[in-house]
Amino acid sequence: MLERESNLKAWLYLAPALLLLSVFTFYPLFNSFYLTFLVGYNYLKPDKIFEAYTLVGNFKEVLSDKLFHQALKNTVVIVFVSVPISVIVSLLIAVALNGIKKLQGTFQTIFFLPYVTNAIAVGMAFAFIFNTNYGLVNQFLGWFGMDPVKFVTLGATWGTSMIALLVYTIWGGLAFKIMVFLAGLQNIDKQYYDAAKVDATPRSRVLRRITIPLLSPMIAYITITSFIGAFKAYRTVIGMFGASLAPPGLLPKDSLITIVGYIYSYIYDTAPGAISIAAAAAVILFVITLVFTFIQMWVSKKRVHF
Amino acid sequence: MEIRLENITKIFQAKDKTETVAVNSFDLTIPSGKLVGLLGPSGCGKSTTLYMIAGLLEPNNGKIYFGDEDVTDMSPEHRGIGLVFQNYALYPHMTVRQNIMFPLENIKVPKDEALVMAQDMADLVGIGELMNRKPRQLSGGQQQRVAIARALVKKPRVLLLDEPLSNLDARLRLQTREEIKRIQRETGITTIFVTHDQEEAMSISDEIVLMELGLKHKFLGTPPINIFNGEIKKGTLMFNDFKIGPHDGADGECVIGIRPEGFTVVKEKGKIEMEVAYVETIGRDTTLVFEYKAPADFEELEAEGVNTKEVSDEPVEIKMVTKTFKVIVDASYKFKPGDVVNLDVKSNKLYVFNKDTGEYI
Structure with a gap:
């Protein structure tokens, strides 16, 4: 009796959240799966909202689309370059920050600021940093006698614009990672370091044999969430290159498109059936992300201590 | 190797600039090859010293x-x-073997040599079978042995143990203290350990160093020694109106310490004649508890919240409190509360101290 009553109460408390989740998360989730099986879907035609069912037709179309190949390539580059670099760099910064005593709070704030700054604004700032004529990067390269490189302006290649995008992506991802690592580092019992000190452990060995293993749960968490986040990259491209998703003049158009960008472009395409293409691409992205997450969890189970 | 501390002072400064003196002008000599216990209450600076x-x-x-x-x-x-840290500080992600070998790897001992040394040390502390386990798969006592092995494997000059037994249960504690004693004997290494437990200190150490000054902590043992505020009057030691015996100290107030077992019961004309307040029988001992009135001590007044620092011209009423002392007698005596008992004091169990300096006189 009592149990039933408390069950009822629990559901009552959960109801508001469940209601909102049902409308805005669960329904769209299942609906997008459903949409992938439709041909010629057009919600403006109430009498005949779609033409036929198909099992893999939309997937086939996505997978044979040149633009999707481009999007997949860009996304994979962003994921596999930016995530490892930003995890390593943020780990080193966090270790360094943890090591200083004076002004630690100040530096913590400075490193956290990018997290609360608008990504589009930061993207514009980065676009300026990489500007051919006025940008800091090209001025810096000029000191070494190098010619200005076109990163974001007319004449930029896929390679140079991707470099600029990666630098921005890495930088933008640092703040949160540093904070998480710093919290993890501060949770490590100081006695491990005292013990290491008494045993004459060199600093590099302390980092390699004590700090990183003890931080491994955090590192695993950050790596998994960063991979998921990087697969969803889109905001950074918009922030740097605007809605055109490419530096001016670079052909083909949308040359820096990501998978999420691809999905967006089909959502806003009014042609019948476009929404099903978007849904199919979303499901593909979902599967890719899922597979990667499982692989990582499997790896971290073997490598992460505790 | 002998260890000598000369005039050591340690002051901790908090963030708000308040200072705490943890150790104040402390001198200490620890003889070579001995197992020495640093004993004192919490917060007396013994771990700081270590x-x-x-x-x-x-x-x-x-x-x-x-x-x-x-x-x-x-x-x-x-x-x-x-x-050896109080909570052992074993690296949780390393096996027992890796933990013990860690100090050797730091000083670049060749791997096969390090393996042999680690195994020898593990055998010495009795965990030779557990080399492939992780610390969390070990009991508290086993973890501690790993910690001792890790501390000893690089052949240090001194072994330091911080509260080595505090994280162990009662049975393991007995066993471990024998182990520590044995390991120390076998290696002959100068060993210092910190404890707040008198029994622990007395049972394993060759010597005990008491930290924190003040009379209260000069005595060990359970039940604790009885402390009386006494007086020396013309060569006679007095407690309340009882003449305890002749004493050649200078006249004035003094502190008398008598262990509970330092009394004998006599038929009549004892040095102290008092009514038994109550009787405790534990095992083979019978403890008689006596009550008497005496002026409250400074600390006792402070504990009650009386402001002892304020100087007043008003005559201060002397606060009398009930104090007790304990006497252990043979269980063959059958006393009841209310019985008047005559007590003598064994002269070799009588300790007299200067009231101000706490010096033995």
Whole structure:
């Protein structure tokens, strides 16, 4: 009796959240799966909202689309370059920050600021940093006698614009990672370091044999969430290159498109059936992300201590 | 190797600049090859002292010598110490073998040699079978042995143990203290450990160093020694109106300490004649508890919230409190509360101290 009553109460408390989740998360989730099986879907035609069912037709179309190949390539580059670099760099910064005593709070704030700054604004700032004529990067390269490189302006290649995008992506991802690592580092019992000190452990060995293993749960968490986040990259491209998703003049158009960008472009395409293409691409992205997450969890189970 | 602390002072400064003196002008000599216990109540600075010997804390003042060598400014890794932390600080992600080998790898001992040394040390402390386990798969006692093995494997000059038994259950404690004693005997290494437990200190150490000054802590044992405020009057030691015996100290107030077993029961004309307040029988001992009235001590007044610092011109009423003392007698005596008992004091069990300085007189 009592149990039933408390069950009822629990559901009552959960109801508001469940209601909102049902409308805005669960329904769209299942609906997008459903949409992938439709041909010629057009919600403006109430009498005949779609033409036929198909099992893999939309997937086939996505997978044979040149633009999707481009999007997949860009996304994979962003994921596999930016995530490892930003995890390593943020780990080193966090270790360094943890090591200083004076002004630690100040530096913590400075490193956290990018997290609360608008990504589009930061993207514009980065676009300026990489500007051919006025940008800091090209001025810096000029000191070494190098010619200005076109990163974001007319004449930029896929390679140079991707470099600029990666630098921005890495930088933008640092703040949160540093904070998480710093919290993890501060949770490590100081006695491990005292013990290491008494045993004459060199600093590099302390980092390699004590700090990183003890931080491994955090590192695993950050790596998994960063991979998921990087697969969803889109905001950074918009922030740097605007809605055109490419530096001016670079052909083909949308040359820096990501998978999420691809999905967006089909959502806003009014042609019948476009929404099903978007849904199919979303499901593909979902599967890719899922597979990667499982692989990582499997790896971290073997490598992460505790 | 002998360890000598000269005039060591350690002051901790909190963030709000308030200072706490943890150790104040402390002198200590620890003889070579001995197992020495640093005993004192919590917060008396005994762990601080241990960490200063280890080099993890720097004294604000004073010198530390290992033998003739001044190590005050030497960093911990050069001092040649092995340290066992209170919670052992075993690396959770390493196996027992990796933990024990870790100090050897740091000083670049070849791997096969390190493996042999680690195994020998593990055998010595009795965990040779557990080399492939992780610390969390070990009991508290086993973890501690790993910690001791890790501390000893690099052949330090001194072994330091911080509250080595505090994380163990009662049975394991007995066993472990024998182990520590044995390991120390077999290695002959100068060993210092910190404890707040008198029994622990007395049972394993060759010597005990008491920290924190003040009479209360000069005595060990359970039940604790009885402390009386007495007086020496013309060569006679007095407690209340009882003449305890002749004493050649200078006239004036003094403190008398008599252990509960320092009394004998006599038929009549005892030095102290009092009514038994109550009787406790534990095992083969019978403890008689006596009550008497005496002026409250300073500390007792403070504990009650009386402001003892305020100077007043008003005549102060002397507050009398009931104090007790305990006497252990043979269980063959059958006393009841209310019985009047005559007590003598064994002269060799009588300790008299100067009231102000706490010195034995």
